[in-house]
Amino acid sequence: MSDPRIENVVIFGSGPAGLTAALYAARANLEPIVYEGVEPGGQLMTTTEVENFPGHENGIMGPELMEVMKKQVERFGTRFVLDECTAVDFSQWPYRFTTSQGQGQARTIIIATGASARYLGLPNELRLRGHGVSACATCDGFFFRGQEIAVVGGGDSAAEEAGFLTRFASKVHLLVRRDKLRASKIMQDRVLANPKIQVHWNHGVADVLGEKQVEGIRVQDYVTGQVADWTQIKGLFLAIGHTPNSRPFVHALDHDEQGYLVTAPGATRTNLPGVFACGDVQDRHWRQAITAAGTGCMAALEAERWLEGQGGH
Secondary structure: OOOOOEEEEEEEOOOHHHHHHHHHHHHOOOOOEEEOOOOOOHHHHHOOEEOOOOOOOOOEEHHHHHHHHHHHHHOOOOEEEOOOEEEEEOOOOOEEEEEOOOEEEEEEEEEOOOEEEOOOOOOOOOOOEOOOEEOOHHHHHHHHOOOEEEEEOOOHHHHHHHHHHOOOOOEEEEEEOOOOOOOOHHHHHHHHHOOOEEEEEOEEEEEEEOOOOOOEEEEEEOOOOOEEEEOOEEEEEEOOOEEEOOOOOOOOOOEOOOOOEOOOOOOOEOOOOOEEEOHHHOOOOOOOHHHHHHHHHHHHHHHHHHHHHOOOO
8 A cells, every 4th residue: 555654764675784773763863764675684694793893792693683673763752664675756855655565755764775795696505695605705714713614606705705804714715717816916816815815716616514513515516527425525615706886766866876875974874865875775885783783873863964954854
């Protein structure tokens, strides 16, 4: 059913960015409504222990952190809808949006739909995600101290993650599907000069081994076709990129070639008035829960000020 109510603040996404935006908007009496999306809680729902979010001395499980954040936001009257945005009409203000269950109108829109890590599509990959399979070295590298791990990818992010992981791992195996790296020259030089990184050209992962946690990987040599089980590998890090969840918005909002929404420097406003973007949907660089939360705060404050400039709410 269509809702004739015009919302002050509509937030798409319920990860750290969306929930922080909702917290600030709710405490400003803007009565925000959050459309949680297809993955409520965002990428932290697929991680196990989070040790780098301030305020949790002994760490906290990713799903538990998102549950606590949501309860805090609900306390101030934020409404939640288990639905996602499928289309937006920015041709008139208040803006109109469509979800899988209906339609609505909004004076301001905060896009916090995040990004999804790309996976290889292996049989056991998603089953062991958070149990040795990771797409975030800075999140999970610490758990592999003194162990051998593998990184898949050939670009800058793969080179950067492989280098970062040498701080913890005894050895990092970098599997590159081609016979050269796509990474920038300086990143290539760092990888090739690092004694703890072994590059395996023309290699890829055919499957992940283990029942409850990673106990090895099945590796294919693309030149010979041979397949071997590397049981010394205890962690698999995927660095083949992220895809921003920006599809419903890119027709009207400035974005880069990968689909990340472009915001004003040091701000979260987009090229359209009253439309803001925060978190991983506009952050291709840091991609951390704490930076996402920070931009969520910025988006809510900017939305509040923008509404005041329109004569209040």
